[in-house]
Amino acid sequence: MLETFIKGIRITEEGLKEELHKNATITTHNKGDFIIKNNQYIKVLKIVLEGKVRVYQENEDREILIYYLNTMETCTLSLSACFEDCKSTVNAIAEEDCTIILNIPVRFVRDWNFKYKSWNRFTINIFRESYLYLIDQYSNLAFQPLKDRLFDYLVSKALSGVVKKSHQELAKELGTTREVISRLLKTLEKNKKIHLGQKQIEIV
Amino acid sequence: MLETFIKGIRITEEGLKEELHKNATITTHNKGDFIIKNNQYIKVLKIVLEGKVRVYQENEDREILIYYLNTMETCTLSLSACFEDCKSTVNAIAEEDCTIILNIPVRFVRDWNFKYKSWNRFTINIFRESYLYLIDQYSNLAFQPLKDRLFDYLVSKALSGVVKKSHQELAKELGTTREVISRLLKTLEKNKKIHLGQKQIEIV
DNA sequence: AGAAAGTTGTGACTTTTGTCACAACAGTCA
DNA sequence: TGACTGTTGTGACAAAAGTCACAACTTTCT
Numbered sequence: 268m269l270e271t272f273i274k275g276i277r278i279t280e281e282g283l284k285e286e287l288h289k290n291a292t293i294t295t296h297n298k299g300d301f302i303i304k305n306n307q308y309i310k311v312l313k314i315v316l317e318g319k320v321r322v323y324q325e326n327e328d329r330e331i332l333i334y335y336l337n338t339m340e341t342c343t344l345s346l347s348a349c350f351e352d353c354k355s356t357v358n359a360i361a362e363e364d365c366t367i368i369l370n371i372p373v374r375f376v377r378d379w380n381f382k383y384k385s386w387n388r389f390t391i392n393i394f395r396e397s398y399l400y401l402i403d404q405y406s407n408l409a410f411q412p413l414k415d416r417l418f419d420y421l422v423s424k425a426l427s428g429v430v431k432k433s434h435q436e437l438a439k440e441l442g443t444t445r446e447v448i449s450r451l452l453k454t455l456e457k458n459k460k461i462h463l464g465q466k467q468i469e470i471v
Numbered sequence: 472m473l474e475t476f477i478k479g480i481r482i483t484e485e486g487l488k489e490e491l492h493k494n495a496t497i498t499t500h501n502k503g504d505f506i507i508k509n510n511q512y513i514k515v516l517k518i519v520l521e522g523k524v525r526v527y528q529e530n531e532d533r534e535i536l537i538y539y540l541n542t543m544e545t546c547t548l549s550l551s552a553c554f555e556d557c558k559s560t561v562n563a564i565a566e567e568d569c570t571i572i573l574n575i576p577v578r579f580v581r582d583w584n585f586k587y588k589s590w591n592r593f594t595i596n597i598f599r600e601s602y603l604y605l606i607d608q609y610s611n612l613a614f615q616p617l618k619d620r621l622f623d624y625l626v627s628k629a630l631s632g633v634v635k636k637s638h639q640e641l642a643k644e645l646g647t648t649r650e651v652i653s654r655l656l657k658t659l660e661k662n663k664k665i666h667l668g669q670k671q672i673e674i675v
Numbered sequence: 676a677g678a679a680a681g682t683t684g685t686g687a688c689t690t691t692t693g694t695c696a697c698a699a700c701a702g703t704c705a
Numbered sequence: 706t707g708a709c710t711g712t713t714g715t716g717a718c719a720a721a722a723g724t725c726a727c728a729a730c731t732t733t734c735t
Contacts (some may be wrong), residue, residue: 318710324610331613333606333627344606356606381591387584394598397552401538402548402560405609406528409535409646412691433712442613447692458494465701466712497710617719637682651722654685670682 276389283383291371294423296361303359309348311370312339318366322359323439330449331442333357335398349376367437414451416441420458421470430468480593482632487587506572507563513552515574517563518545523569526563527643535646537561538604540558547601550594553580598626618655620645622664634672
């Protein structure tokens with residue numbers, strides 16, 4: 268009854284299924300709970316079974332989004348930590364109530380990587396996709412003005428044309444401040460790109 | 472006589488050493504040669520045996536450094552491409568004459584990953600380190616003003632206290648323009664942090 | 676030596692982003 | 706209902722980064 272595939276990788280080996288059952292634990296969290304804190308040792312690999320988790324880095328006064336984890340996704344940084352003891356450099360926070368996390372102690376993750384082919388594929392795939400995604404984000408940050416990054420972000424996050432977030436939240440995800448976002452949104456509205464509501468942005 | 476370890480990972484398996492000899496080819500390049508071009512299919516994993524390679528992304532008019540490859544390092548992006556056919560999203564260019572590259576066709580890289588333990592460790596290690604490094608670069612880009620990024624960059628690149636690069640080169644690596652760099656360097660000089668010479672910056 | 680190419684410095688200006696201060700409004704809860 | 710908290714708008718200003726134009730200097734090559 269536990270998942271038999273993760274992120275498109277089908278788990279075929281019976282042994283792996285068994286080991287997963289035996290060694291992984293499941294935890295549930297409420298909105299706002301910290302899943303991982305900056306500077307904390309990582310001891311388990313976390314896979315989001317249900318809900319949404321925001322992974323971000325913080326500065327004294329600002330934050331920037333690294334990625335969201337949705338259903339069946341896993342934190343690349345904690346995967347990375349499985350292969351070499353290290354502390355987290357990011358925070359991860361539950362964005363929804365009833366976020367359910369599968370926790371696998373790091374030593375299994377490491378061993379399975381050479382023992383089970385499907386787990387090996389899973390590991391490599393996570394690294395591959397995350398790395399490409401991050402490079403992309405990196406060059407956007409380097410080359411695109413904030414106005415464009417904001418608009419692209421809205422488009423990518425819109426569910427049926429609508430994003431339900433406050434300006435403050437958007438600022439934190441894009442690594443800037445609330446006033447700047449408010450102003451850029453106003454400009455976008457003037458240019459008929461979006462329509463602004465209370466805690467809600469509609470894309471035209 | 473070919474390398475028996477790469478990036479701190481010792482190759483112990485005789486079979487792997489043999490396969491490396493049989494399937495890898497060696498190429499040499501001059502300063503300025505393209506090793507990988509943007510939008511090109513990646514067919515071999517490249518490991519730098521000698522010399523230095525600059526990997527960067529470009530925009531219409533600007534560039535930003537992703538990383539340098541030094542002796543015995545490999546391009547994470549081409550490693551990533553070994554596991555899923557894809558085009559390069561970056562350029563790689565030889566920074567020194569006599570850059571020597573080991574080329575391994577992608578299918579071997581993929582197969583060896585589950586066949587040889589040391590190769591598996593190598594793969595994972597590359598991904599791990601590259602990912603952590605990139606996250607770090609990403610949040611520097613997001614949070615640090617250019618002035619600080621410039622100074623940190625100089626310190627990290629200085630050999631016995633000296634960086635031999637033109638302002639134009641620095642601009643391209645930091646994703647900005649020459650005039651901006653010139654001015655920031657002048658300010659750093661005024662603040663007694665560095666001493667400027669022709670195509671040379673001395674750190675105080 | 677002298678031309679050409681590359682490098683550095685800088686003033687004047689624009690655009691982008693960040694900061695501060697304050698007002699108005701919406702939603703929640705006692 | 707009225708206080709409280711969170712959200713949005715905006716003016717005024719400051720700081721950071723980018724652009725354009727041009728001068729002067731170095732290095733390289735013939």
